[in-house]
Amino acid sequence: MTSPDPLPRLLRPFARHPERSALLLDFDGALAPIVADPDAARALPEGLAALERLLGRIGLVAVVSGRPVAFLQSVLPEALLAARAGDPATSPLVLVGQHGLERVVIGRREVDPRVAPWRGAVAAAAGEAEAIRPEFVVERKGDIAVNLHWRRTPERAAEGEALGRRLAATHGLSAVPMRMGVELRPPVPVDKGTVVAELAAGRHAALFAGDDHGDLAGFTALDELVAAGRLDHALRVGVRSGEAPPALLEAADYQVDGPPGLAALLVGIADTVGGFSGLSPPGRSDPEP
Ligand SMILES: [Mg+2]
Structure with a gap:
């Protein structure tokens, strides 16, 4: 039944x-x-x-x-x-x-409102990523977060992950793993x-x-x-x-x-x-x- x-x-x-x-x-x-x-x-x-x-x-x-x-x-x-x-x-x-x-x-x-103090850090991380690794795609998300993608260069995933971790640590941001990329965003829970x-x-x-x-x-x-x-x-x-x-x-x-x-x-x-x-x-x- x-x-x-x-x-x-x-x-x-x-x-x-x-x-x-x-x-x-x-x-x-x-x-x-x-x-x-x-x-x-x-x-x-x-x-x-x-x-x-x-x-x-x-x-x-x-x-x-x-x-x-x-x-x-x-x-x-x-x-x-x-x-x-x-x-x-x-x-x-x-x-x-x-x-x-x-x-x-x-x-x-x-x-x-908790995002506001972090806008500068997000912009700085985005700029740094573009300067260091132009082969990665840096996608700003409405000026409050930034995604770092390596879809076009999947063989560089390890470098991308390391860069994401380093930028997050330098700028006090959260690094959230995603498919073929990492998102750096304010540490707002x-x-x-x-x-x-x-x-x-x-x-x-x-x-x-x-x-x-x-x-x-x-x-x-x-x-x-x-x-x-x-x-x-x-x-x-x-x-x-x-x-x-x-x-x-x-x-x-x-x-x-x-x-x-x-x-x-x-x-x-x-x-x-x-x-x-x-x-x-x-x-x-x-x-x-
Ligand atoms: Mg879904």
């Missing part, structure tokens, strides 16, 4: 109180398929269309990414980004970038866990979907909120891929098959909460079972 699909049960809290629910979504590998050129990554249109339907019907929709918010703004459609301030029936799409160091809310960029904890606290239901190691912190944050009585229902969605860490999938309440699977889930959520608006009483057309 096959077990029943758990999805209707998992989505019920979102349908019951959409106005007190949050959808928190990773970008790369979740909303957008992984592609060889990171600049070419784009979210799947089906998922974006579902998010557009959900804005204003659900308390919060946020993209939580390691990317700079400027990148997210450049690739997400205007219909999603448009400021809707002053309209109580809609909610803006919140973009959280650089693992929480910056965000855009209703078109306005906010940077974690943010990650997807701190972001998810902040955005999901006090809500009835919160979903976080991700595909990679860094997303486990988001799952853990949801667990901790529920344990602390600060969130009623958590839904941890693991986005499967050939490279998805087994620990992430094991920790997930529900798995989807790649970005197409997440897009289909978002369509399902939009259909589930479709009978509500932010203004109508949620219980009226959603009788308790």
Whole structure:
């Protein structure tokens, strides 16, 4: 006997109180398929269309990414980004970038104030990397972090790692390893866990979907909120891929098959909460079972 699909049960809290629910979504590998050129990554249109339907019907929709918010703004459609301030029936799409160091809310960029003392150090590290190793790609991330890539010169990975460590030590920055590179950023203690904890606290239901190691912190944050009585229902969605860490999938309440699977889930959520608006009483057309 096959077990029943758990999805209707998992989505019920979102349908019951959409106005007190949050959808928190990773970008790369979740909303957008992984592609060889990171600049070419784009979210799947089906998922974006579902998010557009959900804005204003659900308390919060946020993209939580390691990317700079400027990148997210450049690739997400205007219909999603448009400021809707002053309209109580809609909610803006919140973009959280650089693992929480910056965000855009209703078109306005906010940077974690703890970053400010480190801007000079980040610029100095970036300049030094360019001067010492012009064969590496030095990518400034919205003037608050810098990535050092060796995708074009993979045989120099050891040198790149050593340079990253040295620059981090010299300038007091954190060195975060990434695929074929290292990110140097201010030593501000943010990650997807701190972001998810902040955005999901006090809500009835919160979903976080991700595909990679860094997303486990988001799952853990949801667990901790529920344990602390600060969130009623958590839904941890693991986005499967050939490279998805087994620990992430094991920790997930529900798995989807790649970005197409997440897009289909978002369509399902939009259909589930479709009978509500932010203004109508949620219980009226959603009788308790
Ligand atoms: Mg990802």
